[in-house]
Amino acid sequence: MTDSLFRSLIKDPPQCPIVVNGVEHQVPVQLSVAAALLYLGHLATRQHPVSGEPRAPFCHMGVCFECLVSIDGQHKQRACLRQITPYMCIETLMAGLN
Amino acid sequence: MDTCKNVLSLIPAYNQLEPYDWIIVGGGLVGASIAYGLIQKQPQLRILVLDGADTDHRASVGNFGLIWVQGKGHNFPAYANWSLQGADLWPQFARQLIHESQIDIAYQRQGGLEFALSQQHLSVLSEEMAAMAHHTQGGFQYTLLDRDAALALQPGLGESVVGAVYSPQDGQVNPLYLLSALHKANQLHGVEYQSRCTVENIEVLTQGFNVAGFAAKQIVLCAGLDNQRLGKQLAMHLPVSPVKGQILITERAAAGTFTYASPQLRQTAEGTIQIGGSHEHTGLDDRSSLEVMQAIADDVVALMPELARLQLVRSWGALRVMSPDGGPIYQHSDKYKGAFGVCCHSGVTLAAAHAGPLTNWLLNTLDRDQKILIEAMNNDRFSV
């Protein structure tokens, strides 16, 4: 995680708590899971199962399957197709076979 | 033929004057293995492989990828011996093919398991295996496993598994890379390959044959389901019909999720789990269907419950090329010398045998015993 490349258009947006890789964060309520990860500064959200290289959300419309993460225990979900909910547990797939 | 006009221009003009030694109709595993065997044995041969269109029915790319001896030919002694011989020739065949093509075809002879989900199924398997061992004079080796013994080999089996048959002679390969490697090795050896060439008619010349504008002294039909139609043109009865099989493929799973080869499932070298397979008589319809996909998923989840969490990534249906008794057909035309037909649904298991003894049969350089074995698999067995 580094400084985020993104910011919210809205000043002081209402917040929602989510848990990413075991750490609780407050993020704007309106975010998709992929947007939340970008907002929090996750440059990459998974390790490619073939090349092992880092990958990040690409198309944001469910086509490319680059944004796969684990959501509330369901593995390999497309982060771009899901809106965040309070205390949603998100795990990025950055280590090992995913 | 019209369909080949566009490709004729790519072939040097002399080819049309000087007939090929062999034309092989069909660039699937059977055709490619035979071309590979022929060119290995007689490198001076001029061979042309004619292949179909991109979206033709292709049993070779729908294959499950097993080199499977268990149960093959339990009711057909020649086929039993032939399968066993084919599997035994595989290690040397694979070594050479990998060396020549530089393509890792992921061949492994780790042994195979067929699981029984009922005692009745287990006893049927047991009888078939005993028959196989008998036909091969003990050449075929196997062990009957009860549930505990099966679990010791493959942990994670579901409650409904009552036992299994294990044979060390079974194995697996990536059938797509096998086909790719054969094509590559053939081209390196100078075999010519022509895709998108649909063969409508075969013309019999005074000496040899004319196929889609190409002349050849000898011809082998390896056109899968089309062999029936093409065979008639060369006075050969090649009774084959389609049997659909549907296969599911999951995402990559952790290495070692499933260790052995099995007709029910196998883990590929990439890590995906490949799950098979249905037997449906639906004509030339090779589409996947909801009902059968669900049934296959039901079976595999019963077999190994932990697989339920894996995502299905691909599925496909393909048409097996089946003879009336399931065995291969090796036929020469009595009427037209130099015309042969090869039909089989075990293009992977028999690839090494097709590149080996079968090409000797085609070249008429086979010893007597082997000749008898191969000719026991001609179409005489279907005439009453």
Next chain:
Amino acid sequence: MNKIYDYLVIGAGPAGMSAAIEASKAGLCVLVLDQAASAGGQIYRNLGQAGSKQAKVLGPDYVSGKPLLARFMAAKCDYQPLVQVWHIEAHEKGFVVAVLVSGESITYVTSHLLLANGAMERPIAIAGWDKPGVMTAGAGQILLKSSALLPKQVVLAGSGPLLLLLAQQYRAAGVTITALLDTTPKSNYWYAIPWLVAGLTTPTQLFKGLWLTLVQRIKIPYISGVSHIEVIGKEHASGVRYTVSGKVYDIACNLIMLHQGLIPQTQMAQLLGCPQVWNDFKQCWQTQVGAAGQTPIDGLQVAGDAGAIGGAYLAQLEGRIAGLARVNSAAELRSRRNKLVNLWLRFRIKQLHWARGLIDRLYQPAAWLSEPSGDTVVCRCEQVSAEAITAIANTGCAGVNQLKSFTRAGMGACQGRQCGLNLGYLVAHAQQRPMSEVEPLTVRPPLSPICLGQLARRSEL
């Protein structure tokens, strides 16, 4: 579960919503399935929930979808959001559509089916396009629409109206656009001139488009005549390399948004057996669709961008005519007025597609984009490079499907959506065949992944 719908519409964008409105107005039993959380499609994504600030930044075209959205929400039809369609097949009563809803597999049966699932962005296989820090311009716009999220700083690269629109929206929101690299070949402007006549039939659109193009050129660092873009950087994008008039330049940046226009999502139609034809003008495969959305498959219609890219307004008209055609086929409405509406719709659709020719010609992707080479990844899912694909194509393989078998390209979770077009280009180049002769990848289920446990019937117990 035994209910049989009269009309099942996949996609709640302008086409799907319009068709559903017409069909439900006539009393048909209609179900609309959509992937998104709220109706609107990509164009009006999140319109019902978007705040005033978002609406202001996104502009009047976005807000103009409100009446349609309101009519759809008032229509008497079943609407199921957040649905993943993973399989469709023919059924004795028509079609069965298998979907995943909150992790559960459900099937719907319908006598008639409309595919209105829209477009996707043309996949752009340039070096480094798979690195983190690279996304599509469409993705940028989706982040803005559904999440009110903006980049702090970005390079926009490519060609097409959406890229210019995004530049405008980002500018309005105060985003720093480091550069807009326009890859539209200069020759396209000349080739597009004859199409100005067509464009003039929609003067407002033409004027808006010209204005949009001119404004960006003045207000942001706008570099035209760009070719051979590649993303540089180790694990993450750190810059863009590009060529202008034979000279190579680098710009440092860690976020790049690419765009080269849209292509139809044809997978569902392909799965059901609709033949595909290559459209050389639009540079994509398309399903053959009749004037009222009909396909060669009985009971199956396609409307909107899922058929041929035409934009939101055209999609709305196409959806409407498809819905009316469904109603007429049910013989429930044969009024004189309806006939007139039909005629008018047919005329407008023809005219707008013709006018669209100007955009299609002007923004036709540059030739270099169809020639990825070297270790540029073409299949992102299976990490297959352009050179590996070309090597197999050079051996005379029959086409993209055989190529898939031999290289694994197209075998991944995206089902070849991100590589199919470029596989076609590479085969065509290697074998010197026109694209019209190359068949697209065959489509098989699942259209999107489903767990074995979700698929197995036993798990329903």
